[in-house]
Amino acid sequence: MRRRDFLKAGGALLAAAPSGCAAPSPPSVREKAHVVVVGGGYAGATAARHLRILDPSIGVTLVEVEGAFEACPVSNQVLGGFRSPVDAARPYTALERRHGVRVVHDRVVAVDAQRRVVKLERGDAIPFDRAIVAGGIDFMFEDMPAMARPDVASRVFHAFKGAAQTAGLRRQLEQMRDGGVFAIAIPEAPYRCPPAPYERACQVAAYFQAAKPRSKILVLDANGDLTSMGGLFRKAWSELYGGMIEYRPNSKAVDVDVGAGMIKLELEDVKADVMNVIPPMKAADVANPFITVNHRWCEVDWLTYESKAAPGVHVLGDSIQIAPVMPKSASMANAQAKVCAQAIVALLAGEAPNPAPTLLNACYSMVSPKLAIHVASVHKYDPKERTMRAVPGAGGLSPAMNEAEARYAANWVLETWADALE
Amino acid sequence: MSSRPLRKLSLVAAVGLSCALPALSQQVQFPAPQFAPPNLTPRGVAGLAMNCAICHGPGGRPVAGSGIPALAGRPEREVVEAMRQFKEGSRAGTLMSQIAKGYSDEEIVAMARHFSALGAKAPR
Numbered sequence: 001m002r003r004r005d006f007l008k009a010g011g012a013l014l015a016a017a018p019s020g021c022a023a024p025s026p027p028s029v030r031e032k033a034h035v036v037v038v039g040g041g042y043a044g045a046t047a048a049r050h051l052r053i054l055d056p057s058i059g060v061t062l063v064e065v066e067g068a069f070e071a072c073p074v075s076n077q078v079l080g081g082f083r084s085p086v087d088a089a090r091p092y093t094a095l096e097r098r099h100g101v102r103v104v105h106d107r108v109v110a111v112d113a114q115r116r117v118v119k120l121e122r123g124d125a126i127p128f129d130r131a132i133v134a135g136g137i138d139f140m141f142e143d144m145p146a147m148a149r150p151d152v153a154s155r156v157f158h159a160f161k162g163a164a165q166t167a168g169l170r171r172q173l174e175q176m177r178d179g180g181v182f183a184i185a186i187p188e189a190p191y192r193c194p195p196a197p198y199e200r201a202c203q204v205a206a207y208f209q210a211a212k213p214r215s216k217i218l219v220l221d222a223n224g225d226l227t228s229m230g231g232l233f234r235k236a237w238s239e240l241y242g243g244m245i246e247y248r249p250n251s252k253a254v255d256v257d258v259g260a261g262m263i264k265l266e267l268e269d270v271k272a273d274v275m276n277v278i279p280p281m282k283a284a285d286v287a288n289p290f291i292t293v294n295h296r297w298c299e300v301d302w303l304t305y306e307s308k309a310a311p312g313v314h315v316l317g318d319s320i321q322i323a324p325v326m327p328k329s330a331s332m333a334n335a336q337a338k339v340c341a342q343a344i345v346a347l348l349a350g351e352a353p354n355p356a357p358t359l360l361n362a363c364y365s366m367v368s369p370k371l372a373i374h375v376a377s378v379h380k381y382d383p384k385e386r387t388m389r390a391v392p393g394a395g396g397l398s399p400a401m402n403e404a405e406a407r408y409a410a411n412w413v414l415e416t417w418a419d420a421l422e
Numbered sequence: 423m424s425s426r427p428l429r430k431l432s433l434v435a436a437v438g439l440s441c442a443l444p445a446l447s448q449q450v451q452f453p454a455p456q457f458a459p460p461n462l463t464p465r466g467v468a469g470l471a472m473n474c475a476i477c478h479g480p481g482g483r484p485v486a487g488s489g490i491p492a493l494a495g496r497p498e499r500e501v502v503e504a505m506r507q508f509k510e511g512s513r514a515g516t517l518m519s520q521i522a523k524g525y526s527d528e529e530i531v532a533m534a535r536h537f538s539a540l541g542a543k544a545p546r
Contacts, residue, residue: 050472331476334475338469342469346465354461355461356459356460358470358524360524362477376520378525380455380457380524382457383458385452385453391523392455395521402516404489408490408516411484414488415475415479415480418475418480419476
């Protein structure tokens with residue numbers, strides 16, 4: 001409610017701005033083709049910027065409900081209190097002014113692949129020649145109905161999407177008594193950003209160490225072991241945080257009892273002062289018509305990212321049915337977006353897309369305010385299997401947590417923003 | 423509601439399909455990848471080079487104050503030599519020593535040439 005009012009006010013301000021003030025120009029009648037990008041995150045905004053750089057005769061509209069680009073990878077540091085929410089957001093202004101992307105802040109109601117039109121909640125529908133659906137993830141509340149109830153949703157945060165969730169959980173952590181228990185419930189893989197929950201345990205532990213040292217962190221993992229960088233995280237937990245973090249594998253959360261302050265697992269209940277329950281995830285609801293796997297994910301052609309369900313619609317980022325050992329990461333979304341932008345330019349010119357695309361993945365996790373670890377991989381196209389495969393022998397993990405990579409991680413945030421926005 | 427059994431079914435199907443050829447003992451393994459030959463056309467190389475942006479900055483020009491070296495405008499030979507050392511392990515690195523192994527020698531030369539041709543001061 002408040003966000004929408006704020007956005008409305010923002011829209012009114014924009015509309016009232018003098019025309020000399022570089023207000024976004026309407027789509028030109030001269031443009032060769034029009035691409036509508038749904039979602040302005042690591043996938044969508046990066047694709048929009050690169051499309052305009054590669055071929056300025058292609059008109060691009062980016063539809064994003066939020067007023068600014070929220071860097072989810074920074075959110076765990078915000079939870080720890082080591083970065084401010086202001087550090088985690090950046091405006092879309094340069095994308096509009098420098099690159100001529102028309103940015104529309106609205107909610108997409110439907111991507112109609114047949115009529116080739118994107119329908120908006122408030123604004124007029126936008127026709128497209130090609131659409132890019134990059135909405136990230138939504139949650140499978142049917143697997144955890146309590147999390148969808150308003151009384152629970154206002155008191156138990158997933159903090160896995162949107163700055164309001166991060167702010168809500170941070171507030172609870174600040175209000176928690178010293179000696180309290182903070183529990184993180186992790187869903188079965190695949191979910192977005194595999195190392196994120198483990199990094200979250202580190203960041204909150206660093207906060208507790210300084211502010212409420214008698215507290216405890218319970219990591220309730222539905223998976224049989226850590227899904228990413230397990231050895232490195234376990235080492236960080238024991239060396240940096242003593243016994244503060246307790247890890248429980250095969251502990252799948254199925255329900256939440258807010259009144260009792262309990263997370264219900266399959267076999268037992270766990271009491272916690274602050275509950276961070278991350279429900280299972282699926283492709284963003286806006287991508288529902290393009291879901292082809294298990295009612296959850298969207299299959300794509302890896303040369304173009306065109307949906308297997310609808311020609312003319314491309315799907316990027318966390319909504320995709322991943323290839324073998326491919327993470328749902330911001331880094332991967334950035335890489336996919338650039339392959340997709342190149343492919344769309346080729347397709348609109350009547351040419352074949354690159355037959356040998358390469359994706360690079362580099363994910364950093366901050367295990368303390370000053371130490372980081374990474375996981376990296378290089379993925380290339382296998383034409384026989386028609387999928388992306390990791391290059392054997394390439395990529396890997398940090399040998400140990402270190403300070404240099406904490407600086408690289410901070411740079412990564414700035415450079416991926418630049419690659420998407422500037 | 424019934425997503426869980428479905429999920430398992432399709433996993434079995436996916437593994438089954440990908441393992442149609444190799445021996446039964448390798449049931450959870452995928453066959454060795456057979457990658458497409460590298461695309462060394464200007465567009466193909468530009469595509470490869472775009473991947474470097476997340477650390478070295480868009481166009482190979484890092485943000486001010488970044489400790490990560492620029493690539494734009496660097497002499498071709500310098501970049502090729504550094505990548506060769508990263509690849510064979512004679513030069514220490516955090517990520518580069520691992521990532522360099524993902525590229526063929528031809529791809530490395532082509533990317534180095536691409537970056538050296540970009541002006542160091544052109545917009546990012």
